[in-house]
Amino acid sequence: MGITIKQSVYEPIEPGIYTGKIATIEQVDGVYGEQLKFTFLLDPFGDYEAGKQMVSWTSMKFSQKSKLYNWTMAMLGKLSPDYDFDSDDLLGKPCQVVVGNRFTPDGNLFDYVESIKPLTPKRNSQPLGMGVSASMTQ
Numbered sequence: 001m002g003i004t005i006k007q008s009v010y011e012p013i014e015p016g017i018y019t020g021k022i023a024t025i026e027q028v029d030g031v032y033g034e035q036l037k038f039t040f041l042l043d044p045f046g047d048y049e050a051g052k053q054m055v056s057w058t059s060m061k062f063s064q065k066s067k068l069y070n071w072t073m074a075m076l077g078k079l080s081p082d083y084d085f086d087s088d089d090l091l092g093k094p095c096q097v098v099v100g101n102r103f104t105p106d107g108n109l110f111d112y113v114e115s116i117k118p119l120t121p122k123r124n125s126q127p128l129g130m131g132v133s134a135s136m137t138q
Contacts, residue, residue, distance in 0.1 A: 005065070005094035007124050010110070011048070011112050012101055012109050012110050012111035012136055013046075013048075013052060013099060014099075014100060014101075015101050016098075017096050017098050017099070017109075018042045018043070018045065018052075018096070018097050018099070019042070019043045019094065019095075019096060019097075019119070020040050020041050020043055020051070020054075020094070020095065020096075020097045021040070021041055021092055021093060021094045021095065022038060022039075022040060022075075022090050022091055022092065022095065022116075023039045023040060023041040023053070023090060023091075023092075023094055024038075024039040024058075024091070025037070025038055025039075025087040025090065025091060026039075027060075028057075030048075032059070033060075034060045035057045035058065035059060036056060036057065036058045036059075036060060036068065036087070037055060037056075037057050037058065038056050038057070038058065038071075039054070039055050040054045040056070040095075040097050040113060040116075041053055041055065042054070042085055044046070044070070044099060054097065054099070054111070054112075054113055056112065056113035059070065061072060062084070062085045065102055069085075070115070071090075071115070071116050072085060072089070072090065073114050074095070074115070074117055074118055075089075075090050075093050075095060075116070075118060076089060076090075077118075084090075084106065094119050095116045095117065095118060095119060096116065096117040096118070096120075097113055097116055098114040098115045098116065098117060099111050099112070099113060099114065100112055100113075100114040
């Protein structure tokens with residue numbers, strides 16, 4: 001008897017802003033060399049009772065023009081000039097994940113992480129980013 005496997009159908013989620021967290025950050029050898037692979041876990045919504053996992057990559061460059069820098073700043077706030085990226089500063093942190101849709105060259109629709117944003121702070125709270133030194137706040 002042959003082996004049969006039921007075909008699964010991928011359904012991308014609607015573009016929008018979803019609440020979630022950074023679950024893992026791994027250093028991987030990607031198509032463009034060494035990269036960081038971010039895995040986001042979106043909070044449960046709709047048919048995703050356990051949440052939805054999404055993956056996105058950044059380069060290993062940490063400068064003011066890089067995606068990694070912008071994502072870090074979105075999570076930690078203003079960064080001090082002497083701040084060096086540390087993935088532990090972001091792991092498990094809640095955030096807003098901006099999701100978009102794109103078509104592959106063969107016409108399939110997929111979702112992807114456009115950007116991340118901090119959760120909206122509660123009223124009357126002004127948390128300082130981890131990258132901000134005490135001398136910058138005085």
